[in-house]
Amino acid sequence: METQINGTTQLVGFFAYPAKHSLSPKMQSLAMQLTNTDAIYLAFEIKEEQLDAAIQSIFTFDMLGANISMPHKTAVLQYLDGYTTSCSLIGAANTIVKRDQQLFGYNTDGIGFTRSLQAAGITYKEKTMTILGAGGAATAMVCQAALEGVKTIHIFNRQGSRFELMKEKIKEIQQQTTCKVTLTDIYDEKSLQEAIYYSEILVNATSVGMQKKDCPINDLSVLRKGLVVYDAIYQPQETYLLKQAKKNQAITINGIGMLLYQGAASFELWTHKKMPVERIQPMLEESK
Ligand code: NAP
Secondary structure, three states: OOOOOOOOOEEEEEEEOOOOOOOHHHHHHHHHHHOOOOEEEEEEEOOHHHHHHHHHHHHHOOOOEEEEOOOOOOHHHHHOOEEOHHHHHHOOOOEEEEEOOEEEEEOOHHHHHHHHHHHOOOOOOOOEEEEEOOOHHHHHHHHHHHHOOOOEEEEEEOOOHHHHHHHHHHHHHHHHOOOEEEEEEOOOHHHHHHHHHOOOEEEEOOOOOOOOOOOOOOOHHHOOOOOEEEEOOOOOOOOHHHHHHHHOOOEEEOOHHHHHHHHHHHHHHHHOOOOOHHHHHHHHHHOO
């Protein structure tokens, strides 16, 4: 299938640095082709000092909008005419839509997480989750889960700057939602075991597991039968954590779904069309 570019074809940009490694151009281009959308999606490596010009280019080139990735997800907020509650709670946007000569911001990262749980048939409203990590992915997941009615979230991270930032974030979450959130040192083994014991869902949102045999938890006996074990990592698709969880008959989910559904949510915002996720997922699973 070939994209027929013509005089009316519109552009969606991907602004990040680095940007060339991203799977988003492949995913969004395929979705545009499959839905006969007269648009293309291109990645641009944008350094911090170029962000202003990149945002202005959305008007200059009459673009549909853009995806924003690291390191610009927070800085971009100052350029927007409006953004969603989840952007303001997370403190970051990953999607811009141009509408009536104004720019609106959305954050679909956390939505990708919750939609991928829904797609796997997992209910999370009124449930308890343990989330390992306090970085960008964890923040988006925690905020979206709290906004969507998760009852309790136990966050574990190493002491340090992200731990301190998360402390402040929790104050905001507790002002804006009814979710109860705790934050504990990830090396406090006893508290970690207890939190997982009382959780229906365990999420790894640290980068530990991208290397073979690396695992974010030491005590693998906590990976009980029926526990939902979700790893945000999608490369490798089966981390050591997921492998061990599967052995213990836990329900395992990898990060491909989060990637897919954040992309689908952004695609819908630009095009008002559903992304054919069942046809995009195999392409993501085959991509290295
Ligand atoms: P980030 O902002 O850099 O955060 C990294 C997190 O990992 C921090 O909480 C950090 O803790 C923790 N960490 C790193 N090394 C550790 C170690 N040795 N022991 C314990 N904790 C450690 O990165 P991010 O963007 O949140 O990404 C986190 C993971 O999610 C990555 O693997 C990424 O590939 C994945 N991700 C997936 C998707 C998706 O769509 N599936 C989207 C985004 C991210 P400290 O604060 O102590 O350093």
